[in-house]
Amino acid sequence: MAAIQINLISGRTIQQGVAMESGKEKPAYRDACGILELDDAEFKRLGIFKNTNVRVSSEFGTVVVKAIGATQGPHPGLGWIPMGPWANALVDPNTYSTGMPTFKGTPVTVDVAENETVLDAIALITEECL
Amino acid sequence: MTDYLIKNGFVFDPVQGINGDKVDVAIKDGKIVDAGDVTNPTIIDATGMTVMAAAVDIHAHVAGPKVNMGRNFRPEDKLFNCTAGSGMKRMEGGFSVPTVLRTAYLYARMGFGFSMEAAMPPLYARHTHEEIRDTPIIDQGALPVFGNNWFVLEYLKENEIENTAAYIAWLLNQTKGFGVKCVNPGGTESWGWGLNCETVDDVVPYFDVTPRQIVSGLIEANEYLGLPHCMHVHGNSLGEPGNYGITLDTLKIAEGVKPQNDFGREVVLHNTHLQFHCYGGESYASKSFESKSKEVVNYINSVDNISYDLGVVTLDETTTMTADGPFEHHLSHMNNLKWANTDVELETGSGIVPFIYNPKTFIAGAQWAIGLECGLFIKDPMRAYITTDAPNAGPLCRYPRVYKWLMSAKARDDMLDNTLKYGDKIRERCYIGELDREISLYELAMMTRAGPAKTLGLSHMFGSLKPGLEGDVAVYPYNPETDTDDPEKIEYAFGNAAYLIKGGKLIVKEGEIVDMGNKRTFWVNAKVNENPMVERDISEKFRRYYTVTQNNYTVEGPHFVPNPYVIEVDATK
Amino acid sequence: MAKIVTDVVCPFCGTLCDDLEVALSDDGKEILEVYNACAIGATKFLHSQASDRLTRPQKKQEDGSWKEVTYDEAADYTAKMLVDAKKPLMYGWSSTSCSAQGVGAEIGEEVGACMDNTATVCHGSTLIAVQDVGVPSATLGEIANxxxxxxxxxxxxxHAHPRHMSRYSIFPRGFFTGKGSKSRQMIVVDPRNTDTAKMADVHLQLEQGHDYELLSAIRVAIRGEKLPDVVAGISKEQIYEVADTLKSGRFAVIFFGMGVTHSLGKNHNIDIAISVTRDLNDYTKAAIVPMRGHYNVTGSGQVWGWQFGFPFCLDLTRGFARYNPGDSSSNDLLVRDELDAVFVLGSDPGAHFPVRSVKKIAQLPSVCIDPHITPTSAVSKMHVPVAFVGVEVGGCAYRMDNVPIETKKVVEPPEGMLTDEEFLQLVLNRVRELKGAA
Structure with a gap:
């Protein structure tokens, strides 16, 4: 299976905000934030259909999310995971003495993980931390 | 409540004409009483010390949004001066913009009982009150700014004094404000477009009104209401060479206006930080710049309805902050340091720039001289008050140093001869060299207590040791008979009060802060006749142009003003 | 007939809308409907009444299950944890009122804590930049007008501040902007074609992480100097055009967000954005405003400012306040293993910190004070649910332009629930008892 390299950024979406306020333990939060938005061109490179689960890996971690079509694109070369524990499993924690982790611009590898599941927030954090 | 009897001190109380006599001062139930009226008092032995009513600060920037911006954007102002809490005291930090705790402790150690926050943007009134609430010990009030407020501009264009007064009354009530401050009239509104009003006759863009109309109208509205304090102005073109003419133009607006109030206030206009408004010449260069303090103070000496404070430059690295937005922008271009600015919708603006008054430069030395001259040319010290416009001309903690300079020609000469690089040039371009006057302790009590209390309309509470007034007394370790040999003793004593009693509570005991007192927030509730037009204008402006609703504008509730002292004024007749 | 509460302040984002109306049931106990709010704000009010809401503190057992405890027990646990720790972190402080922040500051001072707020992962870069170059700004009403x-x-x-454009920046018909959006030129700079960008007159779709270069190029263009053909993926013609647009306006404003604060360059990206604004003031009037996230992260910086002199990254462990981002910042402290306890209130680092930091929290004694179940509460040893500020208790909050607004109490919290300020007061009292006994 193909694997592609992209530049990962994250941030707020209104769905993320609504889902967060409805309860981060709920599946809706996972559905809003456990996703990776990619341009059509990236799907072609990956050789998969939209709405397929993928594994995203960086120097700092790995997480399974569902790849969906870019809602606010196109954004060539960029992948987007809304802010939340899924994105934060991957981002560069280095602050370079500013206190601010490098949340945006993490080089990641995406490959297909059709048979793996996207964990909800609590399960994800529990699995990673406890 | 404990009674106190302060014995054997040298007492200075100009209100009662006590000039260094050894008089006992008694406090019972929080008030000054006759010495015979206390039973079993705690005795404070003030032998060899100076006793005065607690000091009253008429103008300092110690609480509110721009002060806090000054703190937050200057971590370097806290370098090497943050201290741990001890006893009752919490952590402190900051030099030119101290934290609220340090502000309170500083005031207490300098023997102050009351401080007026000099500029409160109405939309940010909650912030100012939150800081005042967290500043223990001293009583405080805050002056909302009116000189660039759209309501005021619109009413005064048509010279509608009654409407202006009704609006002022409404705003004081909404913001829990004390009086009428006017900063760079018209200029800060012009700054909304990057412009300024440089003279009293420059027209404010769109609003088509002049600073002259604003100042005149605000004075009239202030007297119409009969507020305790008079109109408190920071005029146009602050800090500009040659601005003294504009200052005289501003002062002359008050000509012939009589004070109308029930508080014993005798002036109708207070010109703050006069030092910044007394410049001659055309540039800051020593061949052009000159002092015009004599000309300005002579004018004030010739009338009886104007007071001022000095704004003495203390030659420190400090943080300037004012509602005069265009001035701070101008200043940032002079020193190229960081510049913060906030324009406030419909009301005002502000700017903040760090500034180094370097004694090695001619101009800083000249400014230092002019500030002192403003204090030395005054004929009636009841109308000239000692400030540093803290922190603009110098930090709050430098008040005692300013007293030293005013009280000792030797200390001034020492500065001119040894500290200032251009001492001779400064003698030449300023009046400092011809002044050998030394402010006496009696005059100091006028300039730091009796005078400011009277002009704030608070002489029935503060500024004197007359029976019936608040039990606010400061005792300084200064012996007026034997300590006159060394001016440094003045600076030490007035920065290290041996005792401070505030509202009848012992706050400073043998130089240590031992009580956080019973802090009050003063505000003025002015009643006016119902004014449907102004009410309609207010609701209209909130509906269309403010970004908060009218109901969410009002400052209310115990967490903003937990211990209010409300002065009622009735202007319905 | 429902009871309507007006002038309600939304406790979600830094836009701090204060025109919400909430419809209550006749007995005033139930929120039926929220008007004027965005989808997120409305959800916050409605979800506060979820039937599965946690109403009592719970402590994690050895086996990972949760056991209900009383607020007093929770306060005792929290106080002991903080007093016993040599270097506790007290983090969050953004989704709560200024009075709660004030009590928290006293606790932090008593126990010698490191204190940090969500600016540390949000606009911390901005706070540092402001310390470098200042900030010419204005209230949101100035911008509207x-x-x-x-x-x-x-x-x-x-997406992030849904009512910002309609209330303040693009659509309002202000005093001097009577034609609303037609009075304004809207420019969006973003590497994605965002829903905001789709509304813009000009969208500069720059290469991600090249904000500094582009801002620098705009400064060059404002001064009329020469540019290379392409900067950050944007043609020089477009850069000159944008510079001209900005200079020719009567009042220009730059709003900026995480795209610049989170990308490499961090505070330097903001430095130069502020410098662009400074430069523009030589030609016209210009202001710059950070799009602050949490509804009261700004207030937390203000409270600490007047109490300690610094807006975030406070280290009180030596008895006096120190400030040194990179050293005294939460993520650095966590990653370097410098902490021995973590207290979180009014934020969710479990969801919003890099996972490496969250792992450290999970290993330490920890207390999470939050109305919701969150990734933070999931990894904490104690979870203390409290009333929602702005829904069940009022209190002061500072908008993104530092304007203080008092949030309102709309309904009662579930019976027996404490507010965060009340709980903090319990902790403070207990801390003082413990320290007095020591």
Whole structure:
């Protein structure tokens, strides 16, 4: 299976905000934030259909999310995971003495993980931390 | 409540004409009483010390949004001066913009009982009150700014004094404000477009009104209401060479206006930080710049309805902050340091720039001289008050140093001869060299207590040791008979009060802060006749142009003003 | 007939809308409907009444299950944890009122804590930049009434601050902007074609992480100097055009967000954005405003400012306040293993810190004070649910432009629930008892 390299950024979406306020333990939060938005061109490179689960890996971690079509694109070369524990499993924690982790611009590898599941927030954090 | 009897001190109380006599001062139930009226008092032995009513600060920037911006954007102002809490005291930090705790402790150690926050943007009134609430010990009030407020501009264009007064009354009530401050009239509104009003006759863009109309109208509205304090102005073109003419133009607006109030206030206009408004010449260069303090103070000496404070430059690295937005922008271009600015919708603006008054430069030395001259040319010290416009001309903690300079020609000469690089040039371009006057302790009590209390309309509470007034007394370790040999003793004593009693509570005991007192927030509730037009204008402006609703504008509730002292004024007749 | 509460303040984002109306049931106990709010704000009010809401503190058992405890027990546990720790972190402080922040500051001072707020992962870069170069700014009403050039740089208000454009920046018909959006030129700078960008007159779709270069190029263009053909993926013609648009306005404003604060360059990206604004003031009037996230992260910086002199990254462990981002910042402290306890209130680092930091929290004694179940509460040893500020208790909050607004109490919290201020007061009292006994 193909694997592609992209530049990962994250941030707020209104769905993320609504889902967060409805309860981060709920599946809706996972559905809003456990996703990776990619341009059509990236799907072609990956050789998969939209709405397929993928594994995203960086120097700092790995997480399974569902790849969906870019809602606010196109954004060539960029992948987007809304802010939340899924994105934060991957981002560069280095602050370079500013206190601010490098949340945006993490080089990641995406490959297909059709048979793996996207964990909800609590399960994800529990699995990673406890 | 404990009674106190302060014995054997040298007492200075100009209100009662006590000039260094050894008089006992008694406090019972929080008030000054006759010495015979206390039973079993705690005795404070003030032998060899100076006793005065607690000091009253008429103008300092110690609480509110721009002060806090000054703190937050200057971590370097806290370098090497943050201290741990001890006893009752919490952590402190900051030099030119101290934290609220340090502000309170500083005031207490300098023997102050009351401080007026000099500029409160109405939309940010909650912030100012939150800081005042967290500043223990001293009583405080805050002056909302009116000189660039759209309501005021619109009413005064048509010279509608009654409407202006009704609006002022409404705003004081909404913001829990004390009086009428006017900063760079018209200029800060012009700054909304990057412009300024440089003279009293420059027209404010769109609003088509002049600073002259604003100042005149605000004075009239202030007297119409009969507020305790008079109109408190920071005029146009602050800090500009040659601005003294504009200052005289501003002062002359008050000509012939009589004070109308029930508080014993005798002036109708207070010109703050006069030092910044007394410049001659055309540039800051020593061949052009000159002092015009004599000309300005002579004018004030010739009338009886104007007071001022000095704004003495203390030659420190400090943080300037004012509602005069265009001035701070101008200043940032002079020193190229960081510049913060906030324009406030419909009301005002502000700017903040760090500034180094370097004694090695001619101009800083000249400014230092002019500030002192403003204090030395005054004929009636009841109308000239000692400030540093803290922190603009110098930090709050430098008040005692300013007293030293005013009280000792030797200390001034020492500065001119040894500290200032251009001492001779400064003698030449300023009046400092011809002044050998030394402010006496009696005059100091006028300039730091009796005078400011009277002009704030608070002489029935503060500024004197007359029976019936608040039990606010400061005792300084200064012996007026034997300590006159060394001016440094003045600076030490007035920065290290041996005792401070505030509202009848012992706050400073043998130089240590031992009580956080019973802090009050003063505000003025002015009643006016119902004014449907102004009410309609207010609701209209909130509906269309403010970004908060009218109901969410009002400052209310115990967490903003937990211990209010409300002065009622009735202007319905 | 439902009871309507007006002038309700929304406790979600830094836009701090204060015109919400909430419809209550006749007995005033139930929120039926929220008017004027965005989808997120409305959800916050409605979800506060969820039937599965946690109403009592719970402590994690050895086996990982949760056991209900009383607020007193929770306060005792929290106080002991903080007093016993040599270097506890007290983090969050953004989704709560200023009075709660004030009590928290006293606890932090008593126990010698490191204190940090969500700016540390949000606009901390901005706070540092402001310390370097200042910030020419204005209230949001100034912008509504005057601004005719509006830039959104690395921010996406359509999603993150949903009512910002309608209340303040693009659509309002202000005093000098009577034609609303027609009075304004809107410029969006974002590497994605965001929903905000789709509304713009000009969208500069720059290469991600090249904000500094582009801002620098705009400074060059404002001064009329020469540019290379392409900067950060944007042609020089477009850069000159944008510079001209900005200079020719009567009042320009730059709003910026995480796109610049989170990308490499961090505070330097903001430095130069502020410098662009400074430069523009030589030609016209210009202001710059950070799009602050949490509804009261700004207030937390203000409270600490007047109490300690610094807006975030406070280290009180030596008895006096120190400030040194990179050293005294939460993520650095966590990753370097310097902490021995973590206290979280009014934020969710479990969801919003890099996972490496969250792992450290999970290993330490920890207390999470939050109305919701969150990834933070999941990894904490004690979870203390409290009343929702702005829904069940009022209190002061500072908008993104530092304007303080008092949030309202709309309904009662579930019976027996404490507010965060009340709980903090319990902790403070207990801390003082413990320290007095020591």
């Amino acid at each position: 005057r601004a005719d050039r509006v830039v959104f740089w690395g921010c996406n208000p359509a």
